[in-house]
Amino acid sequence: MRNVIIVGAGGHSKVVRECLEQQGIYTIIGVLDNKYTSYEERDGQFRAPLDDFSQFKSNTTLWFIAIGDNKARAEVAIKLGDVSYATIIHPTAIVSKMATLEPGSVIMPLAVIQPDSVIGAHTIINTGAIIEHDVIISEAAHVSPRATVTGGVKIGVRVHVGASAVVNPGLSLGDDSVVGAGAVVVSDTEAGGTYVGVPARKLEK
Ligand SMILES: CC(C)(COP(=O)(O)OP(=O)(O)OC[C@H]1O[C@@H](n2cnc3c(N)ncnc32)[C@H](O)[C@@H]1OP(=O)(O)O)[C@@H](O)C(=O)NCCC(=O)NCCS
Known part of the structure; x- marks a missing residue:
């Protein structure tokens, strides 16, 4: 221990x-x-x-x-600073042996991480989220409960994917962008933008 x-x-x-x-x-x-x-x-x-x-x-x-x-x-x-971090994986999560989890990340109950995906340091993969194959997630992101990130998606630093959202294959989510709960993302997101709806559209603030 x-x-x-x-x-x-x-x-x-x-x-x-x-x-x-x-x-x-x-x-x-x-x-x-x-x-x-x-x-x-x-x-x-x-x-x-x-x-x-x-x-x-x-x-x-x-x-x-x-x-x-x-x-x-x-x-x-x-x-x-230079401290070492634990990597936390709930026993009901399914993590491919070919996936990479960087220190400080947490994989919550019933989440799935498929082969050749990378989960960045201090990133949260929340309850029941699905990270398909070849997904690259940067530092300090959060994929919320039951969200689905499909194959080949790239997720920037500090991105928040809301609960039950879907990100279509191969897209890039810009740093600090936010995807609302239940959204379906069909095109790349701009850094810092907030996207909601099906299909997801940028919220103009
Ligand atoms: C997208 C989100 C970040 C927007 O929050 P916000 O910036 O405070 O925006 P507001 O609540 O002021 O809403 C702005 C508009 O977007 C709409 N909206 C907000 N969230 C929405 C969503 N998920 N889907 C569709 N429309 C949404 C609002 O109805 C409002 O529309 P209006 O201007 O026509 O009235 C937030 O609503 C959200 O979905 N967060 C994800 C929460 C989550 O999954 N947390 C997981 C924790 S484990």
């Missing part, structure tokens, strides 16, 4: 901790979040402010950033 420190104590963190415990290869030793104002120990784990993170760095401990917001997760990864 490897020791892990979890960063983030919100709703997403609950689901991450559940996956980690089910995986059975890591032990959570503490949770860091700025909602804690001082160090305390509870049920064999510590709680402490995130701003105190440097006190907890060690060569043997792994970290995991369990913050649902993509931008915030990416920023915390920069702040933490």
